Amino acid sequence: MSAPKTDLDKQEKQHKAPLGGMGIAVAFALVLFVGLIIWISAKGNTPEGADEQIDGRTGVEVPADGADIPADATTAPVGN
Secondary structure, three states: OOOOOOOHHHHHHHOHHHHHHHHHHHHHHHHHHHHHHHHHHHHOOOOOOOOEEEOOOOOOEEEOOOOOOOHHHHOOOOOO
16 A cells, blocks of 8 residues: 655655754764763773772782882781
């Protein structure tokens, strides 16, 4: 079954405004998406560490910057 009255030129003129509005909405969404990507990449993903961290080899608490590692850093893990 086909459409009863198919005047493509008339339909094109009638749908020009709604199609233009949809195009503007899609363009706006793309601008927002690109802005989100830029904001996420600018914010970065650098971790914020604690002042004291646990040495994975020994289990001893050490300063986060790695300086002034205590002399007993090779002792047994904390809590054992």
